[in-house]
Amino acid sequence: MTVKDVFVSAPGKAILHGEHAVVHGKVALAVSLNLRTYLRLKGTTTGNVCINLPNIDTFLCYDLSELKQLIPVSCGKREEGKPLDAELVRKLREFIGVTNGNLDTCNMATLSFLYIYISLFRSSELPSLTVSVWSELPTGAGLGSSAAYSVCLASALLCASGAIPAPLKESDQSARWCQEDLEQINSWAFQGEMIIHGNPSGVDNAVGTWGGMLRFLAGKIIPLSRVPLLRILLTNTNVPRSTKVLVAGVKDKINKFPSIMTPVLDSVDAISCTCEKILSEMTCEPITGEHYNILEELIDMNQHHLNVMGVGHPSLDTLCQVTLTKGLHSKLTGAGGGGCGITLLRPETDSSVVQTTVQDLKDCGFDCWETSIGGPGVQQHSPLSVKEEVLEILNRY
Numbered sequence: 001m002t003v004k005d006v007f008v009s010a011p012g013k014a015i016l017h018g019e020h021a022v023v024h025g026k027v028a029l030a031v032s033l034n035l036r037t038y039l040r041l042k043g044t045t046t047g048n049v050c051i052n053l054p055n056i057d058t059f060l061c062y063d064l065s066e067l068k069q070l071i072p073v074s075c076g077k078r079e080e081g082k083p084l085d086a087e088l089v090r091k092l093r094e095f096i097g098v099t100n101g102n103l104d105t106c107n108m109a110t111l112s113f114l115y116i117y118i119s120l121f122r123s124s125e126l127p128s129l130t131v132s133v134w135s136e137l138p139t140g141a142g143l144g145s146s147a148a149y150s151v152c153l154a155s156a157l158l159c160a161s162g163a164i165p166a167p168l169k170e171s172d173q174s175a176r177w178c179q180e181d182l183e184q185i186n187s188w189a190f191q192g193e194m195i196i197h198g199n200p201s202g203v204d205n206a207v208g209t210w211g212g213m214l215r216f217l218a219g220k221i222i223p224l225s226r227v228p229l230l231r232i233l234l235t236n237t238n239v240p241r242s243t244k245v246l247v248a249g250v251k252d253k254i255n256k257f258p259s260i261m262t263p264v265l266d267s268v269d270a271i272s273c274t275c276e277k278i279l280s281e282m283t284c285e286p287i288t289g290e291h292y293n294i295l296e297e298l299i300d301m302n303q304h305h306l307n308v309m310g311v312g313h314p315s316l317d318t319l320c321q322v323t324l325t326k327g328l329h330s331k332l333t334g335a336g337g338g339g340c341g342i343t344l345l346r347p348e349t350d351s352s353v354v355q356t357t358v359q360d361l362k363d364c365g366f367d368c369w370e371t372s373i374g375g376p377g378v379q380q381h382s383p384l385s386v387k388e389e390v391l392e393i394l395n396r397y
């Protein structure tokens with residue numbers, strides 16, 4: 001069986017409020033970024049499955065006959081939305097040489113790819129193909145690179161398996177799937193996130209799938225269509241961390257101090273709801289300085305709560321202090337423990353202030369850039385419509 005080529009991309013995300021709390025059934029507000037992950041899938045006749053992941057320096061090829069041995073005997077095709085198939089995960093861990101402990105960067109990426117690939121093709125014939133992925137997002141820094149990767153894998157492999165159609169028409173540059181297909185993509189991407197995050201809330205893959213700004217609560221996704229244009233500065237402290245480890249740490253703290261942590265989670269929930277209310281007011285009445293004052297106070301309060309949860313880091317404290325000297329308010333975004341933070345810029349914040357803030361943050365060893373938010377969710381592309389620099393990298397494989 002030879003599968004058709006497919007080229008897809010999905011955006012990263014920033015969480016305005018509700019990271020970690022969302023894993024425990026609280027509200028999160030998240031927004032897509034204009035930084036994307038691109039995946040090219042090529043059908044081949046080599047009898048191999050190859051995966052090229054230049055961002056993490058991983059280039060692997062497997063023989064189809066080896067992979068066939070891993071198909072669990074237990075049952076046929078698995079439906080999306082179910083818990084992970086424990087037998088398949090065990091066999092795959094053994095196959096890639098992980099016997100115990102946490103998976104490293106390369107193992108997590110390989111395991112989630114092989115898991116989705118085998119799950120989707122197990123009841124037919126495993127096809128020979130090459131998947132190459134390149135991302136504009138920093139990996140493991142809180143901007144949802146794992147979800148963008150999982151959404152790209154899910155959409156391309158679902159398309160290649162024929163489970164969903166390729167939406168791109170000959171004359172199109174890019175195209176999106178219908179709601180029903182997006183739900184399937186989101187569901188399979190969630191399985192990829194389960195492998196990478198351990199216990200994901202599902203907010204990151206929802207943003208990667210649908211794009212824009214959304215409110216997420218216990219698996220329920222509500223797109224926020226009327227939101228004000230926000231200016232946000234993104235800072236990467238370049239301190240590496242793992243979402244899986246941080247999420248597990250918060251769970252331990254909740255188990256150890258339930259009466260202390262429950263009010264903290266409830267307070268974060270109230271912060272997300274208050275932020276949502278303010279954002280909605282800003283779209284239907286004139287925007288005032290007071291709206292921004294409240295948004296800034298919410299950012300400060302949430303950052304303190306995230307420190308209480310144990311997901312702060314000295315580098316993130318530095319980010320908050322440096323920006324505050326310019327009157328700007330910051331919080332971590334994503335899992336914390338290093339990685340990225342967001343800084344809210346007010347409409348009147350002068351570009352000279354932004355420039356000096358960026359320079360001060362760069363002097364701390366951070367990367368810093370003003371970003372636009374609310375880009376489209378997962379898309380299929382005609383390769384000709386993809387940015388030259390991305391094509392150039394993916395064409396090497």
Ligand SMILES: Nc1ncnc2c1ncn2[C@@H]1O[C@H](COP(=O)(O)OP(=O)(O)O)[C@@H](O)[C@H]1O
Pocket residue numbers: 037053054055056104105106107108109110133134135138139140141142143144145146147149196197241242243244334335
């Ligand atoms: N472009 C990519 N190529 C390969 N693997 C990726 C890529 N982006 C993300 N990943 C996988 O996701 C992991 C990072 O996920 P995570 O710790 O959740 O951080 P993030 O905040 O970036 O989502 C990486 O270790 C890797 O396994």
Ligand SMILES: C[C@@](O)(CCOP(=O)(O)O)CC(=O)O
Pocket residue numbers: 018019020021022023141142143144145146197199200201202203204243247333334335336
């Ligand atoms: C901490 C959390 O709320 C967000 C993690 O985002 P990221 O992987 O750090 O980009 C976890 C989750 O929602 O699954």
Ligand SMILES: [Mg+2]
Pocket residue numbers: 144145146147197204243
């Ligand atoms: Mg992640």
